[in-house]
Amino acid sequence: MTQELYQLLLIEDESATVKMILDFLESSAVSPLAERLLVQVTAVSDLDEAVKVCQKQEFEIILLDLFLADIEGIDALVQARKIFPEQSIIAYSQSEDEQLVIQSFQHGADGYLRLKNLDSYLLYYELLSVLQRKIYQSKSESQRSLASQQKEYLDLETLISSTTSVTARMFGSDTIKDSFPELFEELKQTYGNLLDLALEQRAFKVEHDLSSRLRNLADRLGFMKASPRDIIQIHTTTLREKNRDTNIVKSQAYVAEGRLMVLELMGYLASFYRKYYVSLNNLSISSRLPPKDSS
Template structure:
């Protein structure tokens, strides 16, 4: 009988004491349910450099490092990686400093002299679970807001009010579905380039807005397309990726609406042939 697949958790251990680092790694290696990919650095500087290229599930942070202490470390790491869980490793005499770290954004703290394998793995599991639950709540709340703005939720859509027409998805379902596919691909590209600090796909955005405008689309139609694209993405990508598309994609939706305003206000349109990238 085949058991459940073992999950792998990527962990960044920031600890300048080699003996403590080896102990943590040994405790994590005893797990039968999860595998831990441990990346060990000895300073805050090394941690910030590692986080430039490393996607981690959780961070274990020694309270006292050679180049940083306490909440300063938490604040700088938070600025680099956002909401990845941070667990602080501390001594009994440093509990007040550990609480300062909680106020700065750490999720929990563990006393080194009370550390044992089950407690360590349980704290890591709880931290990751809390983060995922928060992400799921945010996903549900954001999708609910989108749906409340979509044409289905409106007694009279903006499109109907301005043009005397119904929503694009009701009038032209095949064209709507095609726009959703193009929008979803463009949303992924936009988010990838935004996270990589690369130029936005402006030309492709203008092409898609021209197509939506030519179909008589209004702001609620953009919300319809955006929501449908996110619904499709939910079936194709993992939770972390879907969360990124929803959070970073809010700016994309706003920019698309702005371009649609330009389409109607100043006649800004882009000619296109074939399929939008």
């Protein structure tokens, strides 16, 4: 089994300290914890250089010296946290000031090390602790997101089962999914393509004129005498298939864009039926009007 390689960014302006930390990380024979963590270190001397490096590569953990040449103390951590809001940061220093330790955690440090007491074991232990906490938080977030999605699907499916279709009462029709499964698959494919375009439009700031495409889809559904229940079935089935084998970030994006799309599509279908009913009502009224007196 291939061991995962973790990228570590070291922000340190003293070459002797850089060498010491690299030596600790290479002391696999000294620390048994090293067998559980394979790291690759990139060292930079200041925050500006760190920004440039992070534009080209992602790092799981940042090791930050709190006493750099151009910024010192808690200000270094505050600035680093502004620049790297998502990365795990382990701060360290030569200082024995307890207030600095407390302030570091208050300002977003995920760990803290004192160089005076540092050895290979303590360094690996801190790195493993921060990584495991990060993995746990990521899994918890994924589980919460999945639970939220499942609840949304359940709510929509409950709405499907409890809604009495206006169009079913009007036309005596079943759902498109039950009556014409092949047509339902085609509509689902069309809706899925529009959902992909919505994500592309959001991510790359391009314009796909989704409103016109959704209006065309709504008109097509209207001519099929579709109901809101049909739209919800198309929406939930498409989302389930899209999110089956995708990562959590893309899954959340599908759900977010889907909420907007399904509401817009329902609005266009309602507009279609309003026009339809107006035409029927006008026709019905005109047929009941007495003929005009020709004299």
